[in-house]
Amino acid sequence: MDKYLSVTAITKYIKYKFDQDPHLQNVFIKGEISNFKRHSSGHLYFALKDNKGVLSAMMFKSNASQLSFNPKEGDQVLIEGRIGLYETRGAYQIYVQSMQLDGVGLLYEKFEALKKELAEKGYFKEEHKLSIPKYPQKIAVLTASTGAAIRDICSTLDKRYPLAEQVLISTLVQGKEAKDNIINNIEKADAMGVDVIIVGRGGGSIEDLWSFNEREVVEAIYNCSTPVISAVGHETDTTLSDFVSDVRAATPTQAAVIATPDIQALYQLINNGRQYITKHIAQKIQRDKQQLKQLSSYYKLKTPTLLYDQETQKLDDYQKQLNRSMEQLFLSEKHRLNILHNKLSIGPIINKKNQFRQDFNRLNIMQTQLMNRILTQKQQLLKGQVVQLDTLSPTQTMLRGYSIIEKNDKIITSKNDLQVDDEITINLKDGKINANVKEIR
Structure with a gap:
C-alpha cells in the first residue's frame, strides 16, 4: 500500500x-x-x-x-x-x-484616455463652439478628391444653396501622412476667410478613422477661428474631431445640409414675404383713401375762410389783453420807483450820519474811561499780590531766624525723615551749613 x-x-x-x-x-x-x-x-x-x-x-x-x-x-x-x-x-x-x-482594443483604450484628457481641458465644452452662419457665401470642403463623400457634399450644396462658393481642398483622410495633411488644410482654409469648413470622409473601421482621433488634429479644429462641421464616418462612427468641432454631422450629406439653407425654402419665404407686404400695402392705401375722402368732405375745407375767421378775431383779443397788461405793468413799476426815490432822499441820510457820529464820540469817551478804571484796579491788585508773595517767600522767613534743612536735595519736614549720622544741609539767610545728625529727640 x-x-x-x-x-x-x-x-x-x-x-x-x-x-x-x-x-x-x-x-x-x-x-x-x-x-x-x-x-x-x-x-x-x-x-x-x-x-x-x-x-x-x-x-x-x-x-x-x-x-x-x-x-x-x-x-x-x-x-x-x-x-x-x-x-x-x-x-x-x-x-x-x-x-x-x-489590437483594436488598444486603439479604443487610447481613444478613451485621450477623450478624457481633452474633456478635462475643456476642449469639448459648448461655450467654445461657434455658430454656423445662416447664409454662408464661401464653404471650404476638406475631404478626399475622389469617393462618395465629396460627391455627396457637393451635390447637396449644389441642390440646396448654389449661391455659396465651394472651395474644394483635396485632403488625405487615411494613412500615415493624413494627420499632417488634415492639419495643414484646416489652417489653410481658416486663413482663406471662408464662412464654414466641412471636414469629412466616408465610414470605416477605427483604424481607418484614426487620423481624426489624433491630438494634433483635435487641437487644430479647437484653435480654428472658422466654424467647423465634422462629418467623419457614418452615424455610428464617432471620433474626437466630432466632439471638438462646432457641429457634428452624422454623414457628409447631413454636413452639407447643416452648412446651408434650403434655397427652395428661401424662395417660399421670399414669396410669403412678398405676399405679406403686398397685402399690407394695399390695406394701407385703402385706409388712406378713405381718410382722404373723409377729409375732403369736411365742411371747413369746403369754406376755407371758416378756418381763420375766428382765429383772426382771437388775435385781436390777445392784442388788446397784451396792451392792457403792459400799461398796468408800467404804472406798477413807476409807483415802485417813486417809493424807492423817496426812501433814498439825501436829507434823512445826513441826519442819520450826524446821529451816528455823536453816538460814536460818546461811546469812545465811555470806552476810554472804562479802560482807565480797569487799569487802575489791576495795578492795585498786582501791588497787593506782590506784597503777599514777598511776605510768604522762604527768604523773608529765614530773615526772621528760620532755616531750611535738606537731605539728598529733599526738604526735611519731620524728624522721622532723619536718622543718626545722616548728612544734612542747613540753609540760612546768608549761606549753607553741612552737618551730621548726632541725636534725634
Whole structure:
C-alpha cells in the first residue's frame, strides 16, 4: 500500500514542479476573455481562450487596480503572468500580473484616455463652439478628391444653396501622412476667410478613422477661428474631431445640409414675404383713401375762410389783453420807483450820519474811561499780590531766624525723615551749613 500516493501529495508534487519551472514563471499569452467575473474581494476570475483551447486565469486585486481599462466579456487581451496550480481543485491556471487590450482594443483604450484628457481641458465644452452662419457665401470642403463623400457634399450644396462658393481642398483622410495633411488644410482654409469648413470622409473601421482621433488634429479644429462641421464616418462612427468641432454631422450629406439653407425654402419665404407686404400695402392705401375722402368732405375745407375767421378775431383779443397788461405793468413799476426815490432822499441820510457820529464820540469817551478804571484796579491788585508773595517767600522767613534743612536735595519736614549720622544741609539767610545728625529727640 505504501506505493500509492494521496491526492494531496501528488497535487503538491505537481504544484512544486510548476513553481520550479522557470519557463512558467513569466509567460506572455494572448486570447479572448470568457466567463469574466469580478469578486467582491476585488479579484478577477475569467478564462482565456482561442479557437482551440481554454486557460483559467486569476488576477489579484492589487494588480487589477493598475488596469487602464475595464475588462469585459469578449475583449482580446495581451497577458503577462505565471502558470501555477490551484491545489484545492487540482487545476492549473495563469496568475495574471498585467493585462492590456490587444489590437483594436488598444486603439479604443487610447481613444478613451485621450477623450478624457481633452474633456478635462475643456476642449469639448459648448461655450467654445461657434455658430454656423445662416447664409454662408464661401464653404471650404476638406475631404478626399475622389469617393462618395465629396460627391455627396457637393451635390447637396449644389441642390440646396448654389449661391455659396465651394472651395474644394483635396485632403488625405487615411494613412500615415493624413494627420499632417488634415492639419495643414484646416489652417489653410481658416486663413482663406471662408464662412464654414466641412471636414469629412466616408465610414470605416477605427483604424481607418484614426487620423481624426489624433491630438494634433483635435487641437487644430479647437484653435480654428472658422466654424467647423465634422462629418467623419457614418452615424455610428464617432471620433474626437466630432466632439471638438462646432457641429457634428452624422454623414457628409447631413454636413452639407447643416452648412446651408434650403434655397427652395428661401424662395417660399421670399414669396410669403412678398405676399405679406403686398397685402399690407394695399390695406394701407385703402385706409388712406378713405381718410382722404373723409377729409375732403369736411365742411371747413369746403369754406376755407371758416378756418381763420375766428382765429383772426382771437388775435385781436390777445392784442388788446397784451396792451392792457403792459400799461398796468408800467404804472406798477413807476409807483415802485417813486417809493424807492423817496426812501433814498439825501436829507434823512445826513441826519442819520450826524446821529451816528455823536453816538460814536460818546461811546469812545465811555470806552476810554472804562479802560482807565480797569487799569487802575489791576495795578492795585498786582501791588497787593506782590506784597503777599514777598511776605510768604522762604527768604523773608529765614530773615526772621528760620532755616531750611535738606537731605539728598529733599526738604526735611519731620524728624522721622532723619536718622543718626545722616548728612544734612542747613540753609540760612546768608549761606549753607553741612552737618551730621548726632541725636534725634
